[in-house]
Structure formats: C-alpha cells, structure tokens
Amino acid sequence: MILFATTVYPQKGEILFFQTNWGNTLSWDAFCERAKASGFDGIDVWLPNEAESQQQLNAALKKHDLKLNLMHGTDNSLPFEESLEAYKKKLYVLVSWKPVVINSQTGSDFFSMEQNTAFIKAANAISKETGIPIYHETHRGRFSYTLPITLDYLKKISDLRLTADISHWMVVHESLLEGRDAMLSDVIAKTDHIHARVGHAESPQVNDPKAPEWKRAVDRHLDIWEKVIRKFWAENDRPMTVTSEFGPPYYMPALPYTQLPVSDQWEANVYMMNIIKQRLGLD
Incomplete structure (x- = not known):
C-alpha cells in the first residue's frame, strides 16, 4: 500500500x-530531478494506471521533494451514465494521493447542459467531501469550450x-479576447488555477513564446494571468498554483516529414514560469 503525505502550503502571496x-x-x-533543477515546485501529471509506475512516481516525488497536481477528464467515448460513474470512481482514486490540485477536463461540448452539470456537481461534491481542490479547465471540446457558454x-x-487555460479560447474565438475584459472578469473571479500556455487566433500554442512576433499574445495572457493571481492572493491565505503547459508535437508545431518540433518544449515551460515571476516581482 502506498502512503501519501498531506500537502503543506507555503504562505500567502506565493505561487x-x-x-x-x-x-x-x-x-x-x-x-x-530535471523539474526540481529547473525551479519547479511540483509536477502536473495524468496518474499512470500501472502499480509499478505509480510506485516509481511516488518515490520520485519524495526523493526530489516535489508537490503533485493530478489531471482528470470525462471519457467522451462512453455513454453519459457510464461515463459519469467512471469519472466519479477515478476521482476517488486521485484524491487518495492528496494532490495540491486536481484539474478536470470536464464534460463534453456534445453533452447537454444538464449532463455537463452532473459531472461538475459530482466533482464539487467529492472535493467538498475530501478537502481536495478540484478545478474545471476551460478547454476545447468540454463544457467550457467558449467564454459565453462558460x-x-x-x-x-x-x-x-x-482552471483558466485561456489559450483555448484564443483560438476558439479567433482573437486575443481584446475588448472582452468585462466578460473575462467573471471568469477571473472564479479561477483558482492557471495553465500557462500562450495561444493565438489560429492555434492554442505559439511555436516559441520567446519569439518577438508573439509579444502581443504573450503580454495579453500575462495581463489576464496577473489579474487572476492578484485577485486570488487578495482573497485566499494559500498560494496560487500555475502549471507551465506548453505541449509536445502536435501542439508544438513540427517540421514536415521529420516531425521535429520547431522549438524546445521544456525550455518554453521554464520560460513561462520565469516571465510570470518577473511580472509579479517574484524573481
């Protein structure tokens, strides 16, 4: 049996x-080891199914003194009732690990509002029961695939x-959501976790956030993230949580034929962490 330590939070005003x-x-x-050396406080993962891999994960977290966020999601390949039961069953497995956060890609854009609400309420009830935060990610293909519907x-x-992953809405709405700050304010007020990836009007991920041609997109995301973080700090006595979430190909654009990524995913994620720290005076 694997035993997991209860999460200990740092002080207010931290990330x-x-x-x-x-x-x-x-x-x-x-x-x-690499995440710790790069300056991260923890890792954000989909829990592996295999017991051996779970044991290796737990050992590595303890060895390198890292915190854990866990990912979860609705299985849209199943009929609604079956999918809901599977969703709840897996959530109870995840909360037993006592992660800092569970991030849920919840529901489906093909489910009704009533069906999606059942997933949200099930997760919220389990969160209340166990004391583990469960946040619902703004994500294409899920209940939260557009700003107005969310x-x-x-x-x-x-x-x-x-969980605010604004990059999804940039591509869904084919814009940087400029002129939509009034609508975004309601989302900001309800956001407790951030996925820090920069999207734009044609994709949920720029090829390299350091490239000067993406400065406007990066700055727009930083503006929104800063509002989320500062509001969270003002209202809570625990740190904000942020996952640097630039992905591999084919979220990361790749060259034809060789399929080589056009920039370095790890480097992009470290860069996102550092520019957020710089923006908030934490560096």
Whole structure:
C-alpha cells in the first residue's frame, strides 16, 4: 500500500509552479530531478494506471521533494451514465494521493447542459467531501469550450471553480479576447488555477513564446494571468498554483516529414514560469 503525505502550503502571496509531464519520455526519477533543477515546485501529471509506475512516481516525488497536481477528464467515448460513474470512481482514486490540485477536463461540448452539470456537481461534491481542490479547465471540446457558454455555467453553479487555460479560447474565438475584459472578469473571479500556455487566433500554442512576433499574445495572457493571481492572493491565505503547459508535437508545431518540433518544449515551460515571476516581482 502506498502512503501519501498531506500537502503543506507555503504562505500567502506565493505561487507554486508545476511542470507538466505531457509528452515526457524520461523515467519518473529523471523527470522529477530535471523539474526540481529547473525551479519547479511540483509536477502536473495524468496518474499512470500501472502499480509499478505509480510506485516509481511516488518515490520520485519524495526523493526530489516535489508537490503533485493530478489531471482528470470525462471519457467522451462512453455513454453519459457510464461515463459519469467512471469519472466519479477515478476521482476517488486521485484524491487518495492528496494532490495540491486536481484539474478536470470536464464534460463534453456534445453533452447537454444538464449532463455537463452532473459531472461538475459530482466533482464539487467529492472535493467538498475530501478537502481536495478540484478545478474545471476551460478547454476545447468540454463544457467550457467558449467564454459565453462558460459564463452560463458560472451563473448556474455557484461553487464552480475554474482552471483558466485561456489559450483555448484564443483560438476558439479567433482573437486575443481584446475588448472582452468585462466578460473575462467573471471568469477571473472564479479561477483558482492557471495553465500557462500562450495561444493565438489560429492555434492554442505559439511555436516559441520567446519569439518577438508573439509579444502581443504573450503580454495579453500575462495581463489576464496577473489579474487572476492578484485577485486570488487578495482573497485566499494559500498560494496560487500555475502549471507551465506548453505541449509536445502536435501542439508544438513540427517540421514536415521529420516531425521535429520547431522549438524546445521544456525550455518554453521554464520560460513561462520565469516571465510570470518577473511580472509579479517574484524573481
């Protein structure tokens, strides 16, 4: 049996930064070692199914003194009732790890509002029962795939808390959401976690956030993230959590034929952490 330590939070006014394992090919030990050396406080992962891999993950977290966020999502390949039961069952497995945050890619853009609401309410009930925060990510293909529709859910479900991944909405709405700050303010008020990836009108991920041609997009995301973080700090006595979430190909554009990524995913995620720290005077 694997035993997990209860999360201990730092003081107010801080941010915990997490490195995604999306696209990772390293062992858990090597991945955690590199994340720690790069300055991350923890890692953000989909829990592996295999018991041996889970044991290796737990050992690496302890060895390198890293915190854990866990990913979850609705299985849209199943019929609604079956999918809902599977969703709840897996959430109970995830909360047993006592992560800092569970991030949920919840529901489906093909489910009705009532069906999606059932997933949200199930997660919120389990969060209340266990004390583990479960946040619902703004994500294409999920209940929250557009800004206006997400606002409808926020009006309906008072305890709905969000992970803001604004990059998805940039491409869905084919804009940097300029002129939509009034609408975004309601989302900002309900956001407790951030996925720090920079999107633009044609894609949920720029090829390299350091490139000067993406400065406007990067600055727009930073403007929104800063509002989220400062509001969170003002209202909570625990740190904000941020996952640097630039992904591998084919989120990362790749060259034809060779399929080589056009820039370095790890470097992009470290860069996102550092520019957020600089923006907030934490560097």
